[in-house]
Amino acid sequence: MLAKGVKIDFTACEMKWYEAETKKVVPFQCTKNGGTNDKLAKDRLVRRAKVQTQTCRNVELAVAAPEGTVGIFTPARRVEPHLLLAPTLTTVRDGKVVVPILNLVGRMSKLPSREVPGTWAPTAQDMTALEMTGEFGRDKVKQWLDGWCTNVEPLSNEAELQLGEMSAEDKELLLKLLRNYPTLLEPGTGCPPMTTLDVEHEIYTGNEAPIKVRPRRHAHEDQKVIDEQVASMLNDGVIEWSSGAWGFPVVLVKKKDGMCIHYLESMRL
Incomplete structure (x- = not known):
């Protein structure tokens, strides 16, 4: 240990040293009066992991605890809001625990090795984990x-x-x-209906003067698509006629939904 320059960190319960240009980190467990220390311990990714688009992947975390110890993994607050980790009851196997990570967005995320996604703490001896009682058999x-x-x-x-x-x-x-809800999955045409919840969306404009933007120029075929979409939304009750002083142009986008409204000017208020 002296030859390798090993540094012992009793706060993080880790031994750290370098081999060539590779940093080595080995967790260990502290004991007091012959008993184990039940305080929170950091856990690190065993190896680099890639979480594919909209998938759930189980990753291994290194934990300094005896074989078979049952503990609770508590995730730390992450910068990436699209990576979801949940508190997980795990059992130590070969110095590692397995926790699931869910990727909620449409791009792959890379997790570097030795990252600390949260903390792990062994459960108390008088704590009983709830098990399935068979009610959902x-x-x-x-x-x-x-x-x-x-x-x-x-x-x-x-x-x-x-x-x-x-x-x-x-x-x-x-x-x-x-079958008890026959209209739930029946294929339909047109726009989804307006929500039945008593919720209204209001853009607060204060004392600002009304904004009315000139309509965009569209090709004849594009204008035909716009007219069809507007007629469909009016028929389904999604939108209603308005004669107010505010007006914003329709913008055709490459989406299966058809079009969107350009509200950028009002969002700047």
């Missing part, structure tokens, strides 16, 4: 659905539903529940 769920779901008619698009990797028994239970 297939038999009990089937009994509940039999007494509550009365509609047995198949859905209009039941053969086209993609339910993923499920057993035949689980699919039958899910379909039985969905």
Whole structure:
């Protein structure tokens, strides 16, 4: 240890040294009067990890704790809001614990090795972890659905539903529940209806003068698309006629939704 220049950090419970240009970090556990220290411990990624777009990946974290110790991983506040970590009850295996990381956005995220995503603490001896009691077993769920779901008619698009990797028994239970809400998954045309919640969105303009921007010039085919979209939204109750002093142009974008409204001027108020 002296030859390698090992530094012992009793605060972080880590030994650190360099081999060539590679930094080595080995966690250890402190004991007091023959017993283990139950304080929070930092955990580090064992190796570099890549979390693909909109996926959940299990990553290994190095923890200084005896084999088989049960503890709770508590995530730290991250700079990246799209990476979701949750408190996880884990068991130490070979000096490592496994926690899931969920990537919520449409790009891949890289996690460098030795990163500290949170803290890990062993559970107290008098703490009992809750386990599944069987209330959501297939038999009990089937009994509940039999007494509550009365509609047995198949859905209009039941053969086209993609339910993923499920057993035949689980699919039958899910379909039985969905048949009780026949309009939930029926394919529809036009825009989604206006929300039924008592919520209104208001842009506070203060004493500013009304802004009215001239309409953009569009090709004949583009203008036809705009007219069709506006007529569809008026018919579905998504928008309503207005004769106010405020006016903003329609901007066609490359989206399956069709178009959007350019509110940039009002957002600057």
